Amino acid sequence: MVIETLSEDVKKCVDRWKDREGNLIMILHDVQDRYGYVPREASLEISRQLDAPLARIYEVLTFYNYFKLQAPGKFNLSVCLGTACYLKGAPTLIDQVRRILHVEEGQTTKDGMFHLQIVRCLGCCGLAPVVTVGEKVYSAVKRSDIVDIIAEHAKIYQKN
Amino acid sequence: MKRILIQDTNGELKKVLREFSVSFKSQLQDRGLSGQAQVVVVSDIGVYNKGIVAKILPEGFIYINLDNAHIADIIEKTVLKGEKIDAIALDKKNKQLRIVLRNCGIIDPESIEDYIAVNGYQGIARALELGPEKVIEDMKKSGLRGRGGAGFPTWLKWNLARNVKADEKFIICNGDEGDPGAYMDRSVLEGDPHSVIEGLMIGGLATGATRGFFYIRAEYPLAIQRIQKAIDVAYSKGLLGKNILGSNFNFDVEIRLGAGAFVCGEETALIASIEGLRGYPRPRPPFPTTKGLWGKPTVINNVETLANVSYVLFKGGEEFGKIGTEGSKGTKVFALTGKVRNSGLVEVPMGISLREIVFDIGGGVLDNRKIKAIQTGGPSGGVIPEHFFDTPVEYETLQKLGSIMGSGGMIVMDENDCMVDISKFYLGFCVDESCGKCAPCRIGGMEMLLLLKKIAQGKGVAEDLTKLSEIAEAMQKASLCGLGQTAPNPVISTLKYFMDEYKAHVFDKKCPSAKCASLVTYSINKEECTGCGMCSRVCPVIAITGSRQDKYAIDKVKCISCGQCFEVCKFKSVVRQ
Numbered sequence: 001m002v003i004e005t006l007s008e009d010v011k012k013c014v015d016r017w018k019d020r021e022g023n024l025i026m027i028l029h030d031v032q033d034r035y036g037y038v039p040r041e042a043s044l045e046i047s048r049q050l051d052a053p054l055a056r057i058y059e060v061l062t063f064y065n066y067f068k069l070q071a072p073g074k075f076n077l078s079v080c081l082g083t084a085c086y087l088k089g090a091p092t093l094i095d096q097v098r099r100i101l102h103v104e105e106g107q108t109t110k111d112g113m114f115h116l117q118i119v120r121c122l123g124c125c126g127l128a129p130v131v132t133v134g135e136k137v138y139s140a141v142k143r144s145d146i147v148d149i150i151a152e153h154a155k156i157y158q159k160n
Numbered sequence: 161m162k163r164i165l166i167q168d169t170n171g172e173l174k175k176v177l178r179e180f181s182v183s184f185k186s187q188l189q190d191r192g193l194s195g196q197a198q199v200v201v202v203s204d205i206g207v208y209n210k211g212i213v214a215k216i217l218p219e220g221f222i223y224i225n226l227d228n229a230h231i232a233d234i235i236e237k238t239v240l241k242g243e244k245i246d247a248i249a250l251d252k253k254n255k256q257l258r259i260v261l262r263n264c265g266i267i268d269p270e271s272i273e274d275y276i277a278v279n280g281y282q283g284i285a286r287a288l289e290l291g292p293e294k295v296i297e298d299m300k301k302s303g304l305r306g307r308g309g310a311g312f313p314t315w316l317k318w319n320l321a322r323n324v325k326a327d328e329k330f331i332i333c334n335g336d337e338g339d340p341g342a343y344m345d346r347s348v349l350e351g352d353p354h355s356v357i358e359g360l361m362i363g364g365l366a367t368g369a370t371r372g373f374f375y376i377r378a379e380y381p382l383a384i385q386r387i388q389k390a391i392d393v394a395y396s397k398g399l400l401g402k403n404i405l406g407s408n409f410n411f412d413v414e415i416r417l418g419a420g421a422f423v424c425g426e427e428t429a430l431i432a433s434i435e436g437l438r439g440y441p442r443p444r445p446p447f448p449t450t451k452g453l454w455g456k457p458t459v460i461n462n463v464e465t466l467a468n469v470s471y472v473l474f475k476g477g478e479e480f481g482k483i484g485t486e487g488s489k490g491t492k493v494f495a496l497t498g499k500v501r502n503s504g505l506v507e508v509p510m511g512i513s514l515r516e517i518v519f520d521i522g523g524g525v526l527d528n529r530k531i532k533a534i535q536t537g538g539p540s541g542g543v544i545p546e547h548f549f550d551t552p553v554e555y556e557t558l559q560k561l562g563s564i565m566g567s568g569g570m571i572v573m574d575e576n577d578c579m580v581d582i583s584k585f586y587l588g589f590c591v592d593e594s595c596g597k598c599a600p601c602r603i604g605g606m607e608m609l610l611l612l613k614k615i616a617q618g619k620g621v622a623e624d625l626t627k628l629s630e631i632a633e634a635m636q637k638a639s640l641c642g643l644g645q646t647a648p649n650p651v652i653s654t655l656k657y658f659m660d661e662y663k664a665h666v667f668d669k670k671c672p673s674a675k676c677a678s679l680v681t682y683s684i685n686k687e688e689c690t691g692c693g694m695c696s697r698v699c700p701v702i703a704i705t706g707s708r709q710d711k712y713a714i715d716k717v718k719c720i721s722c723g724q725c726f727e728v729c730k731f732k733s734v735v736r737q
Contacts, residue, residue: 021435021436021454022416022434022435022436022437022454023436024436025416025417025419025433025436026416026417026436028419029378029417029419059438060436060437060438063421063438063439063595064419064420064421064439065419065420065421066378066379066418066419066420066421067419067420081340082340082341083340083341083497083498083535083538083569083571083585083586084340084341084497084498084503084571086340086585087498087499087571087573087577088498088499092722092723095722099700119379120338120340120422120589121338121339121340121341121342121343122379123337123343123346123379123380124343125341125342125343125495125497125503126497126503126504128497128503143724143727
């Protein structure tokens with residue numbers, strides 16, 4: 001993927017934090033907010049602008065789960081695997097998603113539509129088990145609901 | 161405008177309830193009161209097994225065991241005159257006490273005026289009058305201990321940092337709430353951000369720190385947004401920055417984001433993360449209060465602790481010290497979840513029993529199943545079996561039972577939950593989140609997880625159980641940080657209280673709760689089977705064949721024990737063993 005404005009985008013993120021100590025993580029957050037992930041080209045650019053070795057940037061990127069190195073799908077489908085969700089059947093939901101989409105955790109479907117993510121606690125345990133697609137939150141999800149949730153978003157995708 | 165909320169029910173009462181609400185509405189109409197009172201059927205009021213239940217707003221009276229004969233009375237007395245009818249009122253002692261959550265849901269979190277109207281920023285005003293020494297003294301009187309889990313006295317931590325001489329000191333609010341099943345910090349940050357900022361300022365004043373940091377999980381976007389907004393407003397009102405409230409106290413605050421690493425809840429790892437490094441913990445001492453962020457003395461307090469601090473300084477330490485027990489003062493917020501009827505945040509005074517929390521506040525177990533245990537403290541805590549439920553909630557008592565207070569997750573488990581599976585779940589979490597720096601945690605955790613997987617698959621041998629406890633002990637003693645030291649707790653406590661379940665897996669190759677897929681078999685009871693064929697349709701591996709006449713049967717060779725047929729059968733003819 002070629003991002004033409006990459007150099008300027010990264011500069012904006014870097015400039016915001018340039019004078020503060022320990023700014024790398026915050027810069028990476030800004031970059032990820034911009035692109036949805038941290039492209040390798042952006043890391044190279046940050047390395048250049050901060051005058052830090054690339055290894056220093058990847059050391060941080062690979063330690064923290066939150067940073068993604070690959071472009072996410074159009075819809076990010078997250079299944080919560082916090083304790084409350086686990087007890088109330090989240091593993092069967094993950095099975096069902098795998099079966100329908102043919103993807104494993106952290107993978108994107110071939111058409112780039114769905115990205116399956118397993119998260120540890122979204123902090124709304126009263127609604128367990130919870131599935132989110134993008135910003136939309138589904139609560140008390142049953143295995144049989146998964147098909148409908150996926151179909152709902154597939155329709156939105158086709159419309160656009 | 162009065163509102164009469166009627167609690168919806170399922171089962172036999174459904175019809176009676178409908179008649180009751182219709183008749184209530186028509187009687188209101190007959191008396192020409194439709195414009196003044198509204199009847200609404202709501203899904204949950206939180207009172208169970210008490211017949212028809214109604215709540216009258218704005219008074220908040222709850223009436224129970226109602227029938228049509230009561231309607232006229234309720235309209236006459238409560239709707240028209242606002243009087244309470246004692247004969248049908250629920251005698252409910254409110255066992256909760258809200259200090260940390262005092263403003264959550266009551267004030268507009270984005271309005272500083274709202275916070276000031278409920279005595280906000282009075283705590284820092286008083287603290288500025290008292291001066292640092294007296295603030296610490298007041299905190300000592302209050303007996304407040306850290307709410308992040310370990311329960312270290314807050315005044316002592318502050319005093320340690322205060323006594324170190326340095327040109328610059330820091331104070332950090334730990335909002336990296338990574339414990340799965342706990343969300344009290346998120347609620348406070350989102351619902352009452354100013355109280356946490358105020359607590360941080362007081363801490364800064366007492367310790368001599370001039371810069372404060374919020375370290376918040378990136379997974380909590382709303383909390384980040386609210387805190388940022390609150391900081392901006394506080395600056396514009398002169399509550400942050402230079403010469404706060406006309407004093408010579410200067411204090412700056414900024415936010416740093418976590419990035420999904422559980423280990424960063426640990427103090428030294430958190431510091432590394434703010435410094436922009438991998439979140440590796442380092443050996444202590446030196447403790448952060450001596451040498452922390454960028455080598456300067458640093459105090460780290462949990463969100464809930466800081467929300468308490470602003471209250472303590474406003475009310476005075478002595479007043480706060482009256483709540484709770486001898487060793488554990490104040491209240492604790494728990495995220496009550498799992499197989500409990502009313503799940504949500506509860507705030508209770510220390511010393512209340514676990515039974516009261518689960519049954520009186522939580523309303524008991526879902527679907528009237530038998531309760532097996534509750535788990536506190538998340539992946540660092542342990543399970544507490546039913547016969548200890550009368551234990552008072554205190555730091556020390558929970559520790560004695562092999563669990564911890566922790567950050568406040570409280571998960572109710574019923575008879576369908578397998579303890580081997582639970583400890584596998586928690587340990588799996590810690591293995592995932594282990595930073596990999598020290599061998600006991602990195603290797604020990606993995607080895608234990610493999611043993612648990614082996615046991616859950618029915619391949620365990622007697623030796624594995626002793627191996628488990630040996631590795632667990634080694635991990636507790638030799639790990640570098642809190643994560644590794646506490647990671648074996650769920651395994652140790654389940655081994656201690658539910659050895660029979662482990663033995664059933666190892667020796668009888670059975671999972672008593674029918675949870676471990678490899679040890680569960682499914683079959684169809686032909687006498688009960690109606691031949692509807694639902695099971696056959698959902699089976700992903702085509703292991704179920706048959707017809708309406710011959711009924712259906714499961715081919716055990718093909719079956720993968722996924723359990724879908726069991727779930728889908730309406731006649732309970734699929735047997736799970």
